[in-house]
Amino acid sequence: NYILAFETSCDETSVAVLKNGTTLLSNVIASQINSHKRFGGVVPEVASRHHVEQITACIDEALLQANVEVSDLSAVAVTQGPGLVGALLIGIMAAKTFAWANQLPLIPVNHMAGHLMAASLVDTIEYPAMALLVSGGHSELVYVEKEGSYKKVGETRDDAVGEAYDKVGRVMGLTYPSGKAVDELAHQGQDTYHFPRAMMNTHDIEFSFSGLKSAFINTVHHAEQKGEDLVKDDLRNLAASFQAAVLDVLIGKTKLALEKYPVKTLIVGGGVSANQGLRERLQLDVTDVKVIVPPLRLCGDNAGMIAAAAYVEWQRQNFSGLDLNAKPSLVFEDL
Numbered sequence: 001n002y003i004l005a006f007e008t009s010c011d012e013t014s015v016a017v018l019k020n021g022t023t024l025l026s027n028v029i030a031s032q033i034n035s036h037k038r039f040g041g042v043v044p045e046v047a048s049r050h051h052v053e054q055i056t057a058c059i060d061e062a063l064l065q066a067n068v069e070v071s072d073l074s075a076v077a078v079t080q081g082p083g084l085v086g087a088l089l090i091g092i093m094a095a096k097t098f099a100w101a102n103q104l105p106l107i108p109v110n111h112m113a114g115h116l117m118a119a120s121l122v123d124t125i126e127y128p129a130m131a132l133l134v135s136g137g138h139s140e141l142v143y144v145e146k147e148g149s150y151k152k153v154g155e156t157r158d159d160a161v162g163e164a165y166d167k168v169g170r171v172m173g174l175t176y177p178s179g180k181a182v183d184e185l186a187h188q189g190q191d192t193y194h195f196p197r198a199m200m201n202t203h204d205i206e207f208s209f210s211g212l213k214s215a216f217i218n219t220v221h222h223a224e225q226k227g228e229d230l231v232k233d234d235l236r237n238l239a240a241s242f243q244a245a246v247l248d249v250l251i252g253k254t255k256l257a258l259e260k261y262p263v264k265t266l267i268v269g270g271g272v273s274a275n276q277g278l279r280e281r282l283q284l285d286v287t288d289v290k291v292i293v294p295p296l297r298l299c300g301d302n303a304g305m306i307a308a309a310a311y312v313e314w315q316r317q318n319f320s321g322l323d324l325n326a327k328p329s330l331v332f333e334d335l
């Protein structure tokens with residue numbers, strides 16, 4: 001079985017070839033980040049245009065690197081949502097065209113199921129499993145009773161973790177996306193600011209990061225108003241304090257979810273799963289279940305993870321017609 005997968009939900013154009021569900025033969029990623037940097041975020045129109053320009057070359061490159069012929073392929077998979085509608089449509093149009101021209105079945109994939117199933121490319125997921133998905137647009141805990149059955153059991157009430165990282169990074173003058181730079185600064189500082197840890201005393205599996213973000217921004221603005229210069233050490237401590245608060249909440253709520261839903265595997269996925277502080281805390285604090293955190297190359301958006309999630313659907317013959325449409329707000333229950 002060979003699946004050709006497309007991912008264009010945001011600002012990465014990516015095409016991958018996956019063999020038999022676990023062997024990633026290629027995973028070509030064309031990032032647009034240089035075009036979006038100067039705007040401090042992803043500009044949807046710009047993203048769509050780049051996808052159009054890049055997608056054909058990415059398909060050629062993915063097939064070349066995988067060393068497979070079009071006639072070897074078993075199916076075409078594509079991210080249906082969630083994501084930017086214009087960006088999603090480019091991938092969907094390319095996937096439909098490719099599927100139609102080569103008479104291949106088409107498999108729609110939920111982008112967050114992709115982040116979750118990236119784990120299956122590096123280790124065996126033992127079910128039932130819990131997934132902590134933390135990315136630019138989502139922060140949620142997903143219970144996976146058995147392969148392919150995704151049930152969201154908790155999520156953020158407001159900002160996603162990645163979004164909060166990008167905002168505090170911006171306030172500190174770092175380039176977008178700033179999660180990695182904040183993570184690095186955090187490792188050089190101390191938690192001296194003691195920012196709030198929202199909802200830690202509730203028994204709900206829910207996150208909130210907007211209060212933390214505001215506390216951080218207010219601290220920086222107050223210092224600026226008083227004419228204080230934030231020196232490098234202040235920035236290090238600010239980043240360390242922010243990251244300590246984020247990690248306390250993420251780890252605390254993950255442990256709560258693991259109490260409520262006993263599982264065999266904890267999966268961590270999404271762009272923020274690249275966070276070194278999070279990886280360290282998981283090793284220290286989550287010791288009673290198997291933990292799978294994908295390698296960095298599979299944390300950010302990539303078509304390899306979409307192919308992995310598609311393989312589950314392929315086994316169930318969950319195909320769609322050529323009338324497939326983008327669903328910018330796709331949730332797990334929709335599938």
Ligand code: ATP
Pocket residue numbers: 009010082083111115134135136137138161162163165166177178179180181183270271272273274275276299300301
């Ligand atoms: P979604 O997956 O919710 O649709 P997205 O696809 O835009 O959103 P991803 O590409 O999965 O998001 O993740 C990008 C986010 O990950 C950015 O907000 C970025 O700052 C963050 N990020 C990347 N590396 C790190 C890190 N080391 N620490 C914290 N955050 C990080």
Ligand code: MG
Pocket residue numbers: 010011012300301
């Ligand atoms: Mg991205």
Ligand code: FE
Pocket residue numbers: 111115135136270271300301
């Ligand atoms: Fe993503």
